[in-house]
Amino acid sequence: xxxxxxxxxxxxxxxxxxxxxxxxxxxxxxxxxxxxxxxxxxxxxxxxxxxxxxxxxxxxxxxxxxxxxxxxxxxxxxxxxxxxxxxxxxxxxxxxxxxxxxxxxxxxxxxxxxxxxxxxxxxxxxxxxxxxxxxxxxxxxxxxxxxxxxxxxxxxxxxxxxxxxxxxxxxxxxxxxxxxxxxxxxxxxxxxxxxxxxxxxxxxxxxxxxxxxxxxxxxxxxxxxxxxxxxxxxxxxxxxxxxxxxxxxxxxxxxxxxxxxxxxxxxxxxxxxxxxxxxxxxxxxxxxxxxxxxxxx
Amino acid sequence: xxxxxxxxxxxxxxxxxxxxxxxxxxxxxxxxxxxxxxxxxxxxxxxxxxxxxxxxxxxxxxxxxxxxxxxxxxxxxxxxxxxxxxxxxxxxxxxxxxxxxxxxxxxxxxxxxxxxxxxxxxxxxxxxxxxxxxxxxxxxxxxxxxxxxxxxxxxxxxxxxxxxxxxxxxxxxxxxxxxxxxxxxxxxxxxxxxxxxxxxxxxxxxxxxxxxxxxxxxxxxxxxxxxxxxxxxxxxxxxxxxxxxxxxxxxx
Numbered sequence: 001x002x003x004x005x006x007x008x009x010x011x012x013x014x015x016x017x018x019x020x021x022x023x024x025x026x027x028x029x030x031x032x033x034x035x036x037x038x039x040x041x042x043x044x045x046x047x048x049x050x051x052x053x054x055x056x057x058x059x060x061x062x063x064x065x066x067x068x069x070x071x072x073x074x075x076x077x078x079x080x081x082x083x084x085x086x087x088x089x090x091x092x093x094x095x096x097x098x099x100x101x102x103x104x105x106x107x108x109x110x111x112x113x114x115x116x117x118x119x120x121x122x123x124x125x126x127x128x129x130x131x132x133x134x135x136x137x138x139x140x141x142x143x144x145x146x147x148x149x150x151x152x153x154x155x156x157x158x159x160x161x162x163x164x165x166x167x168x169x170x171x172x173x174x175x176x177x178x179x180x181x182x183x184x185x186x187x188x189x190x191x192x193x194x195x196x197x198x199x200x201x202x203x204x205x206x207x208x209x210x211x212x213x214x215x216x217x218x219x220x221x222x223x224x225x226x227x228x229x230x231x232x233x234x235x236x237x238x239x240x241x242x243x244x245x246x247x248x249x250x251x252x253x254x255x256x257x258x259x260x261x262x263x264x265x266x267x268x269x270x271x272x273x274x275x276x277x278x279x280x281x282x283x284x285x286x287x288x289x290x291x292x293x294x295x296x297x
Numbered sequence: 298x299x300x301x302x303x304x305x306x307x308x309x310x311x312x313x314x315x316x317x318x319x320x321x322x323x324x325x326x327x328x329x330x331x332x333x334x335x336x337x338x339x340x341x342x343x344x345x346x347x348x349x350x351x352x353x354x355x356x357x358x359x360x361x362x363x364x365x366x367x368x369x370x371x372x373x374x375x376x377x378x379x380x381x382x383x384x385x386x387x388x389x390x391x392x393x394x395x396x397x398x399x400x401x402x403x404x405x406x407x408x409x410x411x412x413x414x415x416x417x418x419x420x421x422x423x424x425x426x427x428x429x430x431x432x433x434x435x436x437x438x439x440x441x442x443x444x445x446x447x448x449x450x451x452x453x454x455x456x457x458x459x460x461x462x463x464x465x466x467x468x469x470x471x472x473x474x475x476x477x478x479x480x481x482x483x484x485x486x487x488x489x490x491x492x493x494x495x496x497x498x499x500x501x502x503x504x505x506x507x508x509x510x511x512x513x514x515x516x517x518x519x520x521x522x523x524x525x526x527x528x529x530x531x532x533x534x535x536x537x538x539x540x541x542x543x544x545x546x547x548x549x
Contacts, residue, residue, distance in 0.1 A: 173416040180402045180413045187400040190362055191413040192388030192466060 042245020058211020
């Protein structure tokens, strides 16, 4: 708190604490969105512009499953699984044929996918935002605020998903395949690792995590066809700051960026606070293009 | 592919070599690297591939491994045409590859490097343990360092890991590209020992080496390449280090 205290001077400590909690909560969701993105980039050099739409589709899928079953947790799991399968199909149909082509091809392809998905959502679900109610209607007192426990739960769940994912990468057979392919795809193939399958699997995992974050986030602001845009932009900033393909770096960068925006919105309007992230992005690209939180190698 | 029909021939009939490379032409972009290379390796045979730098030895290995696609010609594994198959399928069919620059997964531990070849279908726990025990007996240093990242090993240790990693596939043939390059003499003799051990186990080896005495001692037959094609082929025992042929093609 010391640094923030110096920067913001006369700002009351309670506001800073509240914004710290807010920053960590958004930071954890952002980390969940960004970890899929950074992984996909790290392994296949694909900049996935459609990642935000997978987040958005996940949220809509959550809306549908929730409407049918009334169970938030079921909606969360079902949305993640359905969008993971959808992601796998998307990868096989659109990105696999482009393997080995100029990266510009995949950028255009994912950008196209993003437009199609966004407009499909508009056509299918209409322009009015949908809502998923918070699954947890409990609040606790934080200074003058009734703070929802659900927000704390989001942060904990996101951390748990990322943690589980990290353990999966570290110990499972598929995790070793993913890390080996990320480091040297040619040698990975020569060791019998089915690299095309690994690509599809990673894309599915990233899509599933984006969908899970979409459902978790849905009760906070509602679900609309453009909800992915903000997130994917921020997730890209996080991926750059964290070092492309670096999972741990993205988590740190996500929390860093969210805290920064949180603190900035104490003094400026929240919609202007986004500027801080872009300033950090530009400075990073200028002075440390390998990433702010990347371990130099 | 007509693989099923051809597979019958792999049973016992000794006339069929394990690997047959037939008139292979390979390009990198527009430069023509291999100009019709043909060679064979019999099951369990150690075959040396000699030649100056840049004559296409490594490219020949890469072509067999499916890492580069020949524009003409064929590669046949135990009677089955394998040209055009992706490398991961070839690895599963029994080709182990130890590249020139070793290509250890540097951020993966020694154990994880071995797991890249060990985690495959149709292998049970006993078999896994036996394979690991075997390489840890041959290379005790790898057992000591099993939890260390591959990138922290010395050059010689990385070479051992690269060979051990290929052995995890229980290959029928190992393509060994300059295994002694840049190693200390003590390591070189250890590598030639492991080639002998593999040979005694019945694993065929196609050995690309600059070290002529080692190659002649380890191999049954040698091919000498020049300008992307095979210029000479004979039993290893017919050549000595000071042979005029060696002088002509290798400039020693």
